[in-house]
Amino acid sequence: MVTGKGGTGKTSVAAALALALAAEGRRTLLVEVEGRQGIGQLFGTGPLPYEERRIAELPGGGEVRALAVDPEEALLEYLDMFYKLGAAGRALRKLGAIDFATTIAPGLRDVLLTGKVKEATTRTTDKRRVYDSVVLDAPPTGRIGRFLNVTAEAARLAKVGPIKTQSEGVAALLRSPITSVHVVTLLEEMPVQETIDAIGELTKLRIPVGKVIVNSTRPALLAAKVSQAELRRGLAAAGLPADRATVAGLHTEARDQLTRRELEESLRSDLVELGLPLVELPLLPDGVDRTALDRLAMVLASAD
Amino acid sequence: MPSDQPAPQLDVDQILADSGVRIVVCCGSGGVGKTTTAAALALRAAEVHGRRTVVLTIDPARRLAQSLGLTELDNTPRQVKGIDVEASGGELHAMMLDMKRTFDDVVLAHSDPAKAAEIFANPFYQAMSSTFAGTQEYMAMEKLGQLHARGEWDLIVVDTPPSRSALDFLDAPARLSRFLDGRMLRLLLAPARSGGRSMFSLVTASFGMFSRAVQKVLGAQLLTDLSGFVAALDSMFGGFRQRAEQTYRILQARETAFLLVAAPEPDAVREAAYFAGRLGEERMPLAGLVMNRVHRTAVDEPTAAESMAAADRLAELGGHETTVETLRAHAALAQQAARERRVASAFTEAYPQVPTVAVTAQPADVHDVDGLRTIGAAISRS
Numbered sequence: 001m002v003t004g005k006g007g008t009g010k011t012s013v014a015a016a017l018a019l020a021l022a023a024e025g026r027r028t029l030l031v032e033v034e035g036r037q038g039i040g041q042l043f044g045t046g047p048l049p050y051e052e053r054r055i056a057e058l059p060g061g062g063e064v065r066a067l068a069v070d071p072e073e074a075l076l077e078y079l080d081m082f083y084k085l086g087a088a089g090r091a092l093r094k095l096g097a098i099d100f101a102t103t104i105a106p107g108l109r110d111v112l113l114t115g116k117v118k119e120a121t122t123r124t125t126d127k128r129r130v131y132d133s134v135v136l137d138a139p140p141t142g143r144i145g146r147f148l149n150v151t152a153e154a155a156r157l158a159k160v161g162p163i164k165t166q167s168e169g170v171a172a173l174l175r176s177p178i179t180s181v182h183v184v185t186l187l188e189e190m191p192v193q194e195t196i197d198a199i200g201e202l203t204k205l206r207i208p209v210g211k212v213i214v215n216s217t218r219p220a221l222l223a224a225k226v227s228q229a230e231l232r233r234g235l236a237a238a239g240l241p242a243d244r245a246t247v248a249g250l251h252t253e254a255r256d257q258l259t260r261r262e263l264e265e266s267l268r269s270d271l272v273e274l275g276l277p278l279v280e281l282p283l284l285p286d287g288v289d290r291t292a293l294d295r296l297a298m299v300l301a302s303a304d
Numbered sequence: 305m306p307s308d309q310p311a312p313q314l315d316v317d318q319i320l321a322d323s324g325v326r327i328v329v330c331c332g333s334g335g336v337g338k339t340t341t342a343a344a345l346a347l348r349a350a351e352v353h354g355r356r357t358v359v360l361t362i363d364p365a366r367r368l369a370q371s372l373g374l375t376e377l378d379n380t381p382r383q384v385k386g387i388d389v390e391a392s393g394g395e396l397h398a399m400m401l402d403m404k405r406t407f408d409d410v411v412l413a414h415s416d417p418a419k420a421a422e423i424f425a426n427p428f429y430q431a432m433s434s435t436f437a438g439t440q441e442y443m444a445m446e447k448l449g450q451l452h453a454r455g456e457w458d459l460i461v462v463d464t465p466p467s468r469s470a471l472d473f474l475d476a477p478a479r480l481s482r483f484l485d486g487r488m489l490r491l492l493l494a495p496a497r498s499g500g501r502s503m504f505s506l507v508t509a510s511f512g513m514f515s516r517a518v519q520k521v522l523g524a525q526l527l528t529d530l531s532g533f534v535a536a537l538d539s540m541f542g543g544f545r546q547r548a549e550q551t552y553r554i555l556q557a558r559e560t561a562f563l564l565v566a567a568p569e570p571d572a573v574r575e576a577a578y579f580a581g582r583l584g585e586e587r588m589p590l591a592g593l594v595m596n597r598v599h600r601t602a603v604d605e606p607t608a609a610e611s612m613a614a615a616d617r618l619a620e621l622g623g624h625e626t627t628v629e630t631l632r633a634h635a636a637l638a639q640q641a642a643r644e645r646r647v648a649s650a651f652t653e654a655y656p657q658v659p660t661v662a663v664t665a666q667p668a669d670v671h672d673v674d675g676l677r678t679i680g681a682a683i684s685r686s
Contacts (some may be wrong), residue, residue: 007335034620056568234627238614259667
């Protein structure tokens with residue numbers, strides 16, 4: 001599971017993790033549940049339907065498949081699996097019943113989404129798991145606790161019946177050692193605070209937290225203060241103009257850079273204090289394409 | 305390709321000073337500094353333009369909230385003390401949205417106490433009022449309507465919820481009223497309403513299947529709770545829809561100004577462009593785009609390439625470590641600035657007529673009134 005505050009790049013990190021896990025001929029499923037079509041955009045495939053599709057092949061014979069789970073479709077599939085609805089299912093959709101059921105009870109919706117993840121994780125053919133790993137681009141930090149705490153949400157609404165059974169199965173899987181929730185952050189105040197809060201919440205729910213992934217980090221420059229006199233001498237030695245305006249301008253830039261760096265250092269140490277493995281991913285200045293994802297995947301793989 | 309024609313410059317002071325503008329809505333995707341922008345504009349409206357202003361924030365960072373005196377979430381505006389309004393005579397009030405409480409207030413306003421108590425006790429209401437997709441957006445609009453109706457403020461500045469998509473907040477009222485007004489609810493209510501079979505006959509077959517399926521999957525208790533909830537809400541339908549429509553009309557009026565907030569990142573710019581298109585479709589007045597977190601070099605020369613080359617020369621020479629680092633940092637900043645201009649031009653090309661202002665990235669996060677004042681000055685280019 002990959003979560004993180006909005007804008008931290010959790011979808012890219014989830015995609016890179018899926019690629020890393022598909023090395024050496026393995027097969028990974030990358031799942032999104034929020035209807036944002038972020039995976040399709042990343043891999044340039046266009047909107048993904050509600051079906052498992054291959055979106056990347058790897059040199060070692062591995063592959064990544066992607067699935068955009070649609071809660072309405074998941075509910076119909078679920079009903080069909082247990083009740084053989086057939087034409088009645090279509091009638092339900094026409095009436096807006098599916099829309100109704102999935103919107104009125106968000107707990108129910110989350111059970112269906114996580115239920116689909118569980119189904120893919122445990123699916124087998126010829127007694128072999130279909131997927132070596134499943135990566136979920138999960139809801140953001142602000143909602144992750146509620147999303148994963150499916151039993152509590154469902155129990156509030158359904159006291160008995162298959163929904164309850166289903167949610168108990170999901171809850172057990174989420175708390176088992178095969179699950180790990182990674183939290184993506186930036187070295188900025190709000191994302192770091194939300195990371196700390198989310199990890200506290202998940203720990204309380206006994207859901208295993210994996211790594212803290214710091215995205216878009218830049219190489220640290222300028223460890224110490226620079227004086228204008230030093231700059232003037234340096235610029236002259238380099239044969240660059242060392243007029244007052246240039247020196248003052250570069251001096252201002254250096255001072256801002258140092259302020260930023262000190263803030264980043266203090267945020268980094270807040271993250272270190274969490275006592276979890278920390279992975280830093282580099283800033284990808286030219287945007288995220290497949291090459292960039294492969295590069296992030298390598299950093300993630302070497303962190304294990 | 306960066307466009308040749310720069311976008312017209314956005315003049316926020318003109319908007320904030322215009323007594324005909326009563327509502328400023330800040331919208332954009334998450335993580336672009338929407339809340340800070342809203343708070344900075346509200347502070348400026350009070351301090352510089354002397355307006356009695358209220359800022360409605362949705363989910364402010366803890367320290368920013370504290371700086372506005374918002375230590376508790378009590379759902380009513382509180383006056384912000386310690387700001388500089390002596391000369392202007394303005395006032396700043398701030399409030400943080402309490403979604404559940406706002407929903408409770410709506411229920412109380414539209415039903416008698418006994419019915420309200422019944423609704424509050426229903427597990428579906430509890431789930432919906434705290435987690436229904438779109439409730440936060442809907443309640444933000446509801447609160448805006450309430451503040452507007454009270455007529456106590458010259459200017460209301462609204463920060464929109466951190467939706468997964470910036471569009472959610474325009475869609476939520478319609479979605480909620482469609483839902484409350486929907487065929488499903490009518491169906492569930494049909495037996496109770498008609499007391500007979502006539503309304504029911506057309507859909508009896510599929511509804512029978514539906515209700516059997518629901519009973520099987522969800523259990524009978526759940527269905528009882530659900531129809532109880534629906535029956536209780538039924539009396540409030542008219543009120544809900546009417547209020548949503550009222551707020552919608554206010555948003556289309558000349559007294560409202562929408563400001564898009566973005567950062568020079570592909571996702572945020574794409575979202576801002578969608579939003580600009582959408583506001584056009586809804587005939588809602590878009591005043592301009594605030595492009596936050598823009599990086600700029602303090603000097604144009606040396607260029608990135610010159611800077612890198614000089615840094616390499618100096619490094620070989622030795623003895624000028626800090627200048628080497630400064631030049632490398634300058635080159636990186638110049639490259640970043642160029643990249644950001646390319647990203648931002650995607651918006652300008654699609655909407656060349658939308659006035660825009662670029663706000664330089666602050667080296668540190670803002671969490672006090674002084675910081676907000678600085679941001680306000682930067683947005684208004686003063």
